[in-house]
Amino acid sequence: MSPTERHRGDLTRDQLEAAVLCYFQACNKVDRALFAQCLAEDVVHYLAVGMHGPIRGIDPVVERWGADVAANSSSWVVDGVYADERTRTAVCEWTSFKPGLGTVLRGTEVYRFNEAGLIDEVRIYYAARRDDTVSANELEGYPYAERGFAT
16 A cells, blocks of 8 residues: 555554665665655755754755765664654654765654644754853744644
């Protein structure tokens, strides 16, 4: 069954986890066809403040992570995936190696899935120190209040 033939009730935890793993494989390979297997065409990828986000659409996602791979020899490893088919969400812990910069980053991402089982939203959170120079440590452009988060 293709992702577009699935219905909300048909999604399983394994399918959500597989989509997240596919996403990281697509990032590492910079493979648009792989991205299309796991991301909705209208995906929105929210980024930390200062990272010039959000990224909207598959092609800008491919371009963004492809540029990072080309410039920094970046690669990502999935450390764990935790999915809930009832809410169509998953969380992933990851490690990013950036030999071109001599750095390692760690973080988590929260994924929201559409009814077809494709990721339609990514929210990235880096393992980082809190920044007391800003009034709110949060994602740039994310609609916290509209989504019911405390503000």
